[in-house]
Amino acid sequence: MSEPPMVSFENVTKRYGSLTVLDGLNLTISRGEKVAIIGPSGSGKTTVLRMLMTLETIDGGVIRVEGEPLTHTERQGRLVPANLAHIRKVRAKIGMVFQSFNLFPHMTALHNCMEAPVKVLGLSRAEAEARAADLLEMVGLSNRRDYYPSQLSGGQQQRVAIARALAMRPRVMLFDEVTSALDPELVGEVLQVIRKLGEEHDLTMLMVTHQMGFAREFADRVCFFYEGRICEEGEPKAFFQNPQNERSRQFLRAVLEAG
Amino acid sequence: MWDWAFTLEILPALARAAVITVEVTILGFLIALTLGLALAVCRIALPWTRLPISLLVELIRSTPLLIQIFFLYFVGPSFGLTLDAMTTGVLAVGVHYATYCSEVYRAGFESVPRGQWEASVALNLGRATTLRDVIIPQAIPPVVPALGNYLVALFKETPLLSAIAVLELMQTAKIIGSQTFRYTEPITLVGLFFLAMSLVSAWAIRRVEAGINRRYRR
Numbered sequence: 120m121s122e123p124p125m126v127s128f129e130n131v132t133k134r135y136g137s138l139t140v141l142d143g144l145n146l147t148i149s150r151g152e153k154v155a156i157i158g159p160s161g162s163g164k165t166t167v168l169r170m171l172m173t174l175e176t177i178d179g180g181v182i183r184v185e186g187e188p189l190t191h192t193e194r195q196g197r198l199v200p201a202n203l204a205h206i207r208k209v210r211a212k213i214g215m216v217f218q219s220f221n222l223f224p225h226m227t228a229l230h231n232c233m234e235a236p237v238k239v240l241g242l243s244r245a246e247a248e249a250r251a252a253d254l255l256e257m258v259g260l261s262n263r264r265d266y267y268p269s270q271l272s273g274g275q276q277q278r279v280a281i282a283r284a285l286a287m288r289p290r291v292m293l294f295d296e297v298t299s300a301l302d303p304e305l306v307g308e309v310l311q312v313i314r315k316l317g318e319e320h321d322l323t324m325l326m327v328t329h330q331m332g333f334a335r336e337f338a339d340r341v342c343f344f345y346e347g348r349i350c351e352e353g354e355p356k357a358f359f360q361n362p363q364n365e366r367s368r369q370f371l372r373a374v375l376e377a378g
Numbered sequence: 379m380w381d382w383a384f385t386l387e388i389l390p391a392l393a394r395a396a397v398i399t400v401e402v403t404i405l406g407f408l409i410a411l412t413l414g415l416a417l418a419v420c421r422i423a424l425p426w427t428r429l430p431i432s433l434l435v436e437l438i439r440s441t442p443l444l445i446q447i448f449f450l451y452f453v454g455p456s457f458g459l460t461l462d463a464m465t466t467g468v469l470a471v472g473v474h475y476a477t478y479c480s481e482v483y484r485a486g487f488e489s490v491p492r493g494q495w496e497a498s499v500a501l502n503l504g505r506a507t508t509l510r511d512v513i514i515p516q517a518i519p520p521v522v523p524a525l526g527n528y529l530v531a532l533f534k535e536t537p538l539l540s541a542i543a544v545l546e547l548m549q550t551a552k553i554i555g556s557q558t559f560r561y562t563e564p565i566t567l568v569g570l571f572f573l574a575m576s577l578v579s580a581w582a583i584r585r586v587e588a589g590i591n592r593r594y595r596r
Contacts, residue, residue: 174496211502221497225515234511235501287501 123186125150125323126171126291132179133166133347140166142347143180148291153317153324155334155355158344159370164327167344168293171325172215173206184209184291211239214289218296220276222268228255228279229264232286240287247286254282258312274305278312285316292316294326306330313337331374335359343367385563388554392567395550400575402468402546403533409472410532411525414479415514421480422487423505435477443474444538451542467539467546475532482524486517519590526583530576537568547571 126148133141141163148154156164169175171182173190181198182189189209191198222231232251236242242250255264258278268276277297284292294313298306310333316322317337328334334341335355342352343364351364362368417435420427438446447470454461461469490513498508537548551564 172496172500174499207502207504210499213500215500217493217497217500219493221491221493223494223497223512223516235503238507238511239502239504284500 127183130180151321155338156327162344163347164344212290214284215293220280232283258282273301274308277309291323395547399546405468406471410475413476417480418483438477463542463544467544486521490516
């Protein structure tokens with residue numbers, strides 16, 4: 120039997136009241152794959168990441184991480200809601216970077232990256248500090264390790280947030296519009312870090328992005344969401360050059376016009 | 379009108395009483411701060427406690443402190459709760475202000491952006507760690523001024539304990555007055571003492587605030 124996919128959404132449904140945000144989503148992501156999720160706002164793309172990070176509950180279907188149900192356990196062949204210990208065990212494989220950084224404002228860059236490794240993984244402070252220092256170097260912020268978030272630019276904060284997530288050694292990284300809150304001149308430095316991450320590590324990445332150029336050159340696959348469904352998906356080159364679906368064409372035209 | 383010799387004579391007794399007043403204030407406020415935080419944290423961490431805590435807070439805030447003091451001191455014994463006057467006073471004042479403090483803390487918790495909770499989930503931090511290391515350090519600095527106001531308010535309500543004969547300032551002044559038939563000096567001195575202490579604590583709170591701002595608010 121072949122190894123299970125890194126992440127799979129099986130017939131996942133999400134509703135807010137009477138509004139169906141995701142309607143029977145099926146999406147399989149293999150180990151090391153880089154998937155860009157694009158689409159107009161309100162199409163449910165951010166919800167996909169938030170469900171996988173367990174920030175949103177799901178109303179139907181199941182999400183699996185390396186074959187293991189994320190918020191369920193199998194009992195006598197049936198899926199029942201899992202306890203927090205199970206969720207935390209599976210969730211440990213996933214890291215997330217947010218649009219609004221969400222760094223802890225009362226901790227320095229270094230301490231932001233040390234908190235979870237010490238408190239969750241049980242690393243000693245020295246081990247955690249070494250790991251945090253390495254990661255801050257990787258994102259090019261060695262000289263800012265003792266700065267507080269408010270003393271850093273948006274781009275620097277987002278790079279610290281990436282280092283902080285990586286310090287937990289996740290298998291899957293989720294990027295939720297990570298450049299949308301940045302001034303245009305700061306977008307590049309964050310994208311460069313993500314690019315480097317993709318080249319140097321065998322990380323599985325899921326990113327919701329509006330940076331079409333980046334999605335095109337970086338992703339292995341593009342999923343275009345429209346009204347809670349994947350409307351079209353495929354290799355970036357083919358998708359951007361020759362979108363098959365009318366909605367995708369409209370969307371790309373609108374985005375390209377906006378520049 | 380004002381007798382300086384008499385003033386000097388009663389000063390030692392009033393000074394001893396002032397120590398009791400300050401003791402009640404400090405102990406009562408410590409209870410208010412810790413119990414208030416415990417109530418606010420329970421409401422967040424244990425959803426089933428929300429209703430009983432709201433009811434308790436509403437009950438305590440909607441009845442006068444004086445009645446609560448009387449209740450604890452005179453009705454408590456019939457439920458097997460016999461405490462001396464000082465303990466009763468500290469407990470009553472502490473619990474009463476704990477309910478006010480819990481509301482202040484609650485406002486502090488609500489001021490912490492949701493993204494902080496979400497980042498904690500994404501880093502797989504446990505609930506207790508999230509509260510202790512992430513949420514509480516951000517929730518408390520903004521509400522220090524409000525908590526400080528309650529310290530001063532609590533301090534100014536300690537004369538209520540004279541009703542159950544705790545030998546704090548007011549009770550001592552009343553005793554002096556009834557023994558000597560001179561009220562001007564003792565009551566004036568008590569008033570001046572409260573004025574002085576309120577000013578001192580307001581200044582101290584500003585110092586604490588400034589210190590916390592330096593440390594946490596960035």
